[in-house]
Amino acid sequence: MTWAALIVAGVGCYLLKLAGMSVPQRVLDRPWMRRTADVIPVALLAALIAVQVFTDGQTLTVDARAAGLATAVVLLVLRAPFLVVVFGAAVVAALLRLAT
Amino acid sequence: MTRAPEQRSIVRDSLGVGIATGLYGTSFGALSVTSGLDVAQTCVLSLLMFTGASQFALVGVVAGGGSAFSGAATALLLGTRNTLYGLKLAPLLGWTGLRRAAAAHLVIDESTAMSVTRENRRDARTGFLTTGLSVFVLWNAFTLAGAVAGSAIGDPRAYGLDAAVGGAFLALLWPRLTSPVHRLVALAAAAVALGVVPLTAAGVPVLVAGGALLAGVLGGRWLDHDPEEASP
Numbered sequence: 001m002t003w004a005a006l007i008v009a010g011v012g013c014y015l016l017k018l019a020g021m022s023v024p025q026r027v028l029d030r031p032w033m034r035r036t037a038d039v040i041p042v043a044l045l046a047a048l049i050a051v052q053v054f055t056d057g058q059t060l061t062v063d064a065r066a067a068g069l070a071t072a073v074v075l076l077v078l079r080a081p082f083l084v085v086v087f088g089a090a091v092v093a094a095l096l097r098l099a100t
Numbered sequence: 101m102t103r104a105p106e107q108r109s110i111v112r113d114s115l116g117v118g119i120a121t122g123l124y125g126t127s128f129g130a131l132s133v134t135s136g137l138d139v140a141q142t143c144v145l146s147l148l149m150f151t152g153a154s155q156f157a158l159v160g161v162v163a164g165g166g167s168a169f170s171g172a173a174t175a176l177l178l179g180t181r182n183t184l185y186g187l188k189l190a191p192l193l194g195w196t197g198l199r200r201a202a203a204a205h206l207v208i209d210e211s212t213a214m215s216v217t218r219e220n221r222r223d224a225r226t227g228f229l230t231t232g233l234s235v236f237v238l239w240n241a242f243t244l245a246g247a248v249a250g251s252a253i254g255d256p257r258a259y260g261l262d263a264a265v266g267g268a269f270l271a272l273l274w275p276r277l278t279s280p281v282h283r284l285v286a287l288a289a290a291a292v293a294l295g296v297v298p299l300t301a302a303g304v305p306v307l308v309a310g311g312a313l314l315a316g317v318l319g320g321r322w323l324d325h326d327p328e329e330a331s332p
Contacts, residue, residue: 001169002168005167005171005172006137006144006145006148006149006158007144007148009154009171009175010148011148012172012175012176013175013176013179014149014150014204016180017151017179017182017185017204017207018186018200018201018204019183020183020184020186020187020190020204020207021186021187021189021190021195021203022186022200025187025190029187033184034184035317036314036317036318037180037183037184039313039317040178040310040314041153042273042277042285042289043285043288043289043309044157044174044177044178044289044306045157045178045270045273045286046289046293046309047290047293047306047310048161048174048269048306049266049269049273050289050290050291050293050294051164051297051306052163052262052265052269053263054294055164055294055297057302059298060294060297064260064263065262067263068260068263068264068266069266069270071267072267072271073270076270076271076274081120082120082127082271083123083124083127085267085270085271086124086264086267087264088267089260089263089264089266089268089270090260090261090263090264090267092260092263093262093263094258094259094260094263097257097258
């Protein structure tokens with residue numbers, strides 16, 4: 001089942017790229033499409049963050065992951081590179097768990 | 101003959117982007133195996149899907165207990181922006197047939213950014229191919245390295261790797277929060293997702309948030325203050 005989902009998603013993502021390269025520009029290049037494509041990643045990433053950090057199964061929770069996220073915010077404000085942000089979030093959460 | 105230095109600087113900049121992006125394939129590889137995919141599945145994702153945000157989304161949903169199909173749907177929704185990139189790139193790169201089919205696989209955030217601003221086709225192709233190919237090679241190599249390392253370390257929570265996923269998503273989101281509308285959309289989507297968490301299966305809240313946004317864009321007028329559209 002996992003393999004099927006991975007193949008479908010992988011091939012689908014390729015076809016989305018190919019569609020953009022293949023169809024005439026005027027077919028898809030509408031203002032509302034551009035706006036939608038512009039905000040979809042914002043909405044999905046924000047939702048992923050919320051669910052990833054503040055839930056445990058079907059309950060809402062605040063734990064060491066929230067401290068990791070706060071660390072990521074600080075590092076991003078300081079313009080740290082991607083790997084530093086990811087690593088910093090992990091280290092703070094791990095240290096907090098060790099301490100509690 | 102003044103073209104050579106320009107080409108060299110495009111190649112140099114593109115390789116820089118390729119190396120920086122390729123390196124964080126390590127974090128994707130490690131997070132993917134700790135979320136429950138195996139090394140082969142992780143590598144196939146990087147080879148076949150090859151679009152970072154979608155890959156992180158898929159393994160993020162699976163890590164949260166969601167089904168692989170919820171993860172796939174989220175990945176596909178995120179992948180729609182590559183369609184818009186392709187629309188911009190097609191006339192600029194001017195490839196057809198098999199070349200276009202092969203080039204399509206390299207359409208990602210970075211290769212688009214490094215080619216759409218070029219003034220002529222040769223520069224655009226150089227930026228696109230150098231960035232696209234260097235990211236592809238390094239992203240896949242570092243995915244494998246991260247996956248092998250990730251499967252050797254045991255409980256991911258002890259290393260805070262579950263918190264690293266949130267950090268990775270935030271780092272992908274951050275550069276997109278360019279306007280009040282984007283920040284509002286982000287807050288609303290997070291609120292909607294958290295609101296439906298107690299009511300739905302894992303993986304579904306993210307899709308609900310995406311669906312609510314689509315309904316808002318299609319049905320509402322709240323994003324209509326688009327300067328491009330306002331001009332006659």
